[in-house]
Amino acid sequence: MTTTVQAVPKWTPTALDRLWGRDPDLRPALRRGLLGTPGLLFILVFFLYPLFLLVELSFQAKAGGWSSEHYLRIFNTTVYAQIIWKTAWISATVTLLNFLVAYPFAVALARSKGWVRIVLLISILMPFWTNLLVRAYGWIVVLHPRGLINTMLGGLGLIGEPVAIVHNTTGVLIGMTQIMLPYMVLPIAAQIEKMDGRLLQAARSLGASPLRTFAHVFFPLTLPGVFAGALMVFVLSLGFFVIPALLGGRRDILIAQLIHFNLTKVLNWELAAALSTILLVITLGIFLAAQRWFRLNSLWSEVK
Amino acid sequence: MGEDKMSKIERHVLANRRTVIKGLGAGALALAAPAILRSAHAQSKEVVYATWGGSWEDAIRKVWFEPFTQQTGIRVKTIQGPDYGKIRAMVRAGKTEWDVVEVNPDFQWTGPREGLLEKLDYSIIDTTELAKEEDFKTEYSVAEGLWSRVICYNTKKFPTGSHPKNFVDFWDLKKFPGKRVMYTKANGGILEAALLADGVHRDKLYPLDVDRALKSQDKIKEHVLWYDTNAQAVQYMQDEQGVMGLMADGRVQFIKDKGAPVEIEFQDSQLTWTSFVVPKSPPNKENAMRLINHMISVESQRLIGLEFTYGLVTPKAYDLLPPGRADKLTNGPAQKGKAIVMNEKWWGENQPAVQDKLNAWRIL
Numbered sequence: 001m002t003t004t005v006q007a008v009p010k011w012t013p014t015a016l017d018r019l020w021g022r023d024p025d026l027r028p029a030l031r032r033g034l035l036g037t038p039g040l041l042f043i044l045v046f047f048l049y050p051l052f053l054l055v056e057l058s059f060q061a062k063a064g065g066w067s068s069e070h071y072l073r074i075f076n077t078t079v080y081a082q083i084i085w086k087t088a089w090i091s092a093t094v095t096l097l098n099f100l101v102a103y104p105f106a107v108a109l110a111r112s113k114g115w116v117r118i119v120l121l122i123s124i125l126m127p128f129w130t131n132l133l134v135r136a137y138g139w140i141v142v143l144h145p146r147g148l149i150n151t152m153l154g155g156l157g158l159i160g161e162p163v164a165i166v167h168n169t170t171g172v173l174i175g176m177t178q179i180m181l182p183y184m185v186l187p188i189a190a191q192i193e194k195m196d197g198r199l200l201q202a203a204r205s206l207g208a209s210p211l212r213t214f215a216h217v218f219f220p221l222t223l224p225g226v227f228a229g230a231l232m233v234f235v236l237s238l239g240f241f242v243i244p245a246l247l248g249g250r251r252d253i254l255i256a257q258l259i260h261f262n263l264t265k266v267l268n269w270e271l272a273a274a275l276s277t278i279l280l281v282i283t284l285g286i287f288l289a290a291q292r293w294f295r296l297n298s299l300w301s302e303v304k
Numbered sequence: 305m306g307e308d309k310m311s312k313i314e315r316h317v318l319a320n321r322r323t324v325i326k327g328l329g330a331g332a333l334a335l336a337a338p339a340i341l342r343s344a345h346a347q348s349k350e351v352v353y354a355t356w357g358g359s360w361e362d363a364i365r366k367v368w369f370e371p372f373t374q375q376t377g378i379r380v381k382t383i384q385g386p387d388y389g390k391i392r393a394m395v396r397a398g399k400t401e402w403d404v405v406e407v408n409p410d411f412q413w414t415g416p417r418e419g420l421l422e423k424l425d426y427s428i429i430d431t432t433e434l435a436k437e438e439d440f441k442t443e444y445s446v447a448e449g450l451w452s453r454v455i456c457y458n459t460k461k462f463p464t465g466s467h468p469k470n471f472v473d474f475w476d477l478k479k480f481p482g483k484r485v486m487y488t489k490a491n492g493g494i495l496e497a498a499l500l501a502d503g504v505h506r507d508k509l510y511p512l513d514v515d516r517a518l519k520s521q522d523k524i525k526e527h528v529l530w531y532d533t534n535a536q537a538v539q540y541m542q543d544e545q546g547v548m549g550l551m552a553d554g555r556v557q558f559i560k561d562k563g564a565p566v567e568i569e570f571q572d573s574q575l576t577w578t579s580f581v582v583p584k585s586p587p588n589k590e591n592a593m594r595l596i597n598h599m600i601s602v603e604s605q606r607l608i609g610l611e612f613t614y615g616l617v618t619p620k621a622y623d624l625l626p627p628g629r630a631d632k633l634t635n636g637p638a639q640k641g642k643a644i645v646m647n648e649k650w651w652g653e654n655q656p657a658v659q660d661k662l663n664a665w666r667i668l
Contacts, residue, residue: 079664086667145545167529245532250488250525250666258663264389265410266656267418 051280058273070274080258084278087255090172090244091237095230097177102184102229106222109185110192128182136246139175140166143247171247176237183236184229191225231290235283255279350379351591354405357384360612364599367607372598378591388414395420395584403592405581410491412445412579413652421445422582428593433602433618439649440617445579446600449608450615450634452573452643453493456541456556457548458482459565468548470571475501475524482547485540488530488666490659491651493550493574494521496644500572510647514658518665541566550574553634557613575635575643577617609633 061067074080109120127135142148143166150162165171199221203213241256255275262272353369355361361382369380386405394400407415415421421444431441440447455474457467461482468474474484474497486494495512498520504513529546531537538555540546542564549556553568560566580599582592598604605621608614615634616622622630622637631638651658 077660077664079660079667082667083663140539144543146543246536250528250530251668253663253667261659262656264387266659267388267392267414267420268656269389269392 054273054280055277057270058277060270062268062270070271071278073271074274074278080275083253083255083258084282086251086253087238088282090169090176090252090254091234091240093173094176094180094237095234097173098180098184098233099226099230101177102181103188103222103226105181106185106188106225107192110189124182124185127178132179132242133246135179136175136243139171139178139247143171143174166247168249169252171249172244172252175243175247176240179243180233180236183232184226187229187232188222188225191222195221227290231287234286238279238283348588348591349377350381351588351595352381352383352401352403352586353595354383354386354402356386356406357382363608363611367611368599368604371604371607372595375598376591376594378594380595391415391420391583392418398585400583400585401587402583403586403588404595405583406448406578407445407581409439409445409447409577409579409646409648410652410655411581412439412442413649415581416444420584422584422586422589422592424582424596425590425593428590429597429600431600433620434600435617435619437645440577445581446596447617448578448580448599449612449617450575450577452553452575452615452634453487453550454553454556454573455548455550455569455571456566457569458541458544458546459567460544461547464567467567467569469569471497471500472503474548474550475520477524477527480548483527483529483540483545484524485529485531485537485546485549485551487537487550488532490662491646491655493646495658495662496574496646497550497572506572506644509644510650511654512650512658514661518661521665554613570639570642573639573643574646575615576646576648577615 058070059066059068061069105120105124109117109124112120140147144150145162145164147166149165150159153159154162165174195218199217200213203217204210208216239256240254241260244252244254245257259272259275259279262268262275355364361384365380365382369382373379383402386402386407388407388411391402391405394402423443424446429446431446434440434447437447455468455471459467462468462480468476468480473480486492486497495514495517496509498517499509499512500506502516502520504516529540531540531551534552534555537549537551538559541549541551541556542559542562544565553573556566556568560568580596582589582596586592600617602618602621602624605616605618606624609616609621609625609629613633615636622633625633630636635643
């Protein structure tokens, strides 16, 4: 912004003024900077520095000195690539399933009022506050060959033999989808709530069918929430450990299990660090891509 | 050796600690010299023991620690969760807080390789009564108790007598149809079992032919319920999803006592053990050695034999148990000649590579 009043004698800020943020050019930026300092310091000391140490550790040879031996081992042993691929595939599937379940739920949540809203909110948050292990064992009880679902289906005569829905990849997908649900529901619901209802009215009054209004107005407006939720679910799924171990079967080994094994069983922290670094790079890559293509920022900025 | 492997960060932390300690030390030394001299004479009256906890901890507190404290005046403080990662973190940071840790035998080799263990002082620890098994005693470790992985089976499906009697039977899907319960861990006995099923002689198992073992596993893999934790194994047998399994003897005994229709076949059971180790630079080193010496004495072993069914590391102690009791213990007289001792040294050296192979096999 340029000032139009030129009569005021030009004031040059001293160094002290600058320090106190009295320099008009620097003021907003500096003030923002000062406010952010504690948070920034916290992130620097407790997050970025340990992260740096992790990457550093991944380049240390078992025999001492620097080396890329752990990365070479990961790239030269097919099983690591297979497990990373499996992890990405499961995470992507969980994200998709999550979207399918979460979207209608988010619409219902955002549109509900009074006690219905409270019930919906609690039903999504209660499990969220429950211990992960308890939930995993809860799922075993439900999905077990003689569990709730199989007993019900068998009782209705729909199946002869119990269906295998736990201790295999299906079990992992079901368990992870449920656990990740709040991360998808809440951003979408938030997006719906800040939507300007007049846009929908306008579409309808211009003759669009409800379906068309949804496809061309409602859905696109919720996309930032969908992307934010999808990103969160995908990234968190990449690091999942407990659910695959308890609900999975022979084939379900994810990268977090490998990291855990190297960290606690054979004490190869360097290899564990290299695996973590690879996971980190993949995650950052996905985040940057999402940022660039899906305008993730718009979730935190005002809707125009 | 530990020093070379120490990462830069760890050295940095250590160096800072040293500077601080030096700075404080210079001032404090002058004031506290007499006190330090005195404390060097008077032994510390404590020892820190890291245990798996639970009812096991209650038992060892009663039969090992309480008598030890009575005899020596040294109190035993327990910590639950003897995590290898924690040992590494503590030792590398130069802040060892544990004196004695109970571990699986693979750590007898993993620990020293990472420079994490103190050599045991065999001028204090008397091992004359210890079983002469090769790896029960190393420079860094001494055996604590025995346990084994055993074949167990559902008695409703297969009444004792016409039950699976060895791993050839275990692999026989026609004669014994149903799901088998097995560990996903490389050193969980599955490869040894696969080789025995494939006709390898029990004395010629090691070094394991991993490829042959996995090929043998292929024959039954679709009929296996895999477990990642012992609790899962217990559940599979208890709810009768599994008709037979290869799992820890104590766990089978536990559900059998609770009324589950299971029985144990001891033929080809895989005998292994747990060990005592001392992390590098422990706070009470001498007390640690004295406590270990106390725990492997014939009397201590006899007493634990009355509380738990783990096997005893001093053969003499079996003879001192009341009639019938010894047969209930791992490797008791009734099981003589049936068990195969796991080559834990081979596992300590080969576990990472074999686990990679096993994972590749699992995921396909």
